[in-house]
Amino acid sequence: MVQPQAILLKNCRILDPANKLDKKASLLVEKGKIKAIFTSRQKAPVLPKKLLSFDLNGKWVVPGLIDMHVHLREPGEEHKETIETGSRAAAAGGFTAVACMPNTLPVNDCQSVTRLILEKAETAYARVYPVGAISKGSMGETLAEFGEMKKAGAVAVTDDGKPVLDSQLLRRALEYASNHKMLVISHSEDAGLSRNGAMNEGFLSTSMGLKGIPHIAEEIMVYRDIAVAGYTGCNLHLAHISTRESVNLIRQAKKRGCPVSAETAPHYFMLTEEAVKDYNTNAKMNPPLRTPEDRAAIIEGLQDGTIDAVATDHAPHSILEKDIEFDRAANGIIGLETALPLALELHRKGHIDANRLVELLSSNPARILGVKGGSLGIGEAADITVIDPEQRFVFQEQDILSKSKNSPFIGSALQGKAVLTLCGGRITHNLLLE
């Protein structure tokens, strides 16, 4: 990773919804920080002699993308991903920061695991924000040590991968997390209704002979989560929302002032259950891909603000877990290197404007997690993504930087790409010529 003294991004479209900025301008980075933003009519700042300069010719410059939901698999499952490979994939996808879920081996349920992750992250290609477990071992029984994990650097807590089935435990987690100003993230799933399920329940699951997961398995718990958040008055973030009724429930909850936020993943607004046809394990995930109606409702939720963020739920699995019988295959797909082009697809189709896209992928995740970034304010760390919204490419397996290749988008023609990623002024990804 190179850290140039100064970088000038010329002739770009600066998109910074946090500062209500959408204009043609140039941006100067000096000593890892955003030094100035200036238009051609304004007086240019004094440029340092040693300057790396890019003429961007209208490409977008946005605050570094933040993925609030990834699985980096380290410690414990390094054959799937490591903090290094995962953060390289993040940088290539335009992300300058990721929040990594605690379902590692061992579970990140105490400060020593949190510290280990952050030590490994010192040489990573993106900022890594560890998310600790809600319960010890994510077993759903007793609270993990939120305070110590926070002190060690964790930004939120969740038992992601598993739902918190005991409502009292969720309530206590919300209450106790408020002392430490930590966000609680819920994986909303009624484990009884989803038990042994392999895909969305409906005609397709029936005709494929696979046990289905009904949409109510998510919605019942989304409602429960909203009720507990409303009752305690504590912030709760709902992960990977996939169904129409979940979107409705969140919309109503927000209307009455309930302190909830929500994310969805690109696959839920791009794909439907049809993708699992022919037993494609690279389209197997939890929650499962749903119906066209659910997909439409997710897009609507992204438009009207019901859903606050797009997160990838990047879930690397090797062929050992994926190239096997469908019902035995692991859940999850990688997403860091495809999230941006897929979100841009929503923009091209006219569902969201460019500012909303930046909110969903950068400023909102920063706000919800309570971390820096998500803005191009003068003096802030230069976490910056340069996007070429026009560039077309075919997403190919050999180009994937993540250690795992489990993506249903392999072979897809995509449009729009991160061409330069700066993390604290360091170049973590660069497809541009100077």
Add this chain to the structure above:
Amino acid sequence: MNSEYLFAHKHILGLDHLSVPDIEHILTTAESFKEISARTIKKVPVLRGKTVVTLFFEPSTRTRLSFDIAAKRMSADTFSISASTSSTTKGETLADTARNIEAMMPDVIIMRHPSSGAPHYLARHIKTSVINAGDGTHEHPSQGLLDLMTVKEHKGNISGLKVAIIGDISHSRVAHSDIIGFAKMGAHVFVSGPATLIPKKIEKLGATVCSSIEEAVTNADVVMPLRIQKERQNDPLIPSFREYATFFGINRQVLQAAKADALLMHPGPINRGVELAPDVADSPQSVILDQVTNGVAIRMALIYLVLGGK
């Protein structure tokens, strides 16, 4: 059969990918093979030198024996492997197992597996022909075809008949193949049973769902109860076999609502006294053993056809 027709399937994975002409061709082929089993010398040389492997990951007596006999009556060499799924989860993947078998140059692999879609997975990984002998809760194509053959044999045709399938529709691969097969051939399929065992949107597969078994059975030409299990994988499905027999079992009284010449079928093995009253199982209406006999002919036809037989 018209001369332009060509059976073009290398694998038999399910009835859903077979067309009506395909099914008709299989049935005609099986009908012509049936006579071989009635000969004193029950062997023809058509598949001499061919190797057929049966790879079963689930226990089976009838289906496996039926495939084995079918292959041998056509002079193929047969080999059977019983793999417990636990041994494969310990190490070897299904693809590796199959590749190892393939390296010994068999011509057909016949597989039964507890995972739906496992034969599709196999067909993607190897070049050898794959015949699905039952995959999870998905399909059991040879059973579906032998059921069609049996009905056609007794009724002369399939189109327009009323077929009632009663019981665990959710977990029955036989029910799935039968619904697809009978619906494709123009029969009207009605299903009924405890609502816990009727899968979502089954009507889109071609079946009409009835809330009572009487409604399903009334005026039926074919009545087929399915084997029942009390619970599967921590999923409570019915309270007891006794209650099931009372409300969903096929007995003489229920069968009276069907047509007088209705056929009684069962994919076996039967839980006597649960889904089927013993006296009904042994009644003249029962064609259960004809199903088993026809099974050999259907499996002869399938092995013959995937190996390029005309």
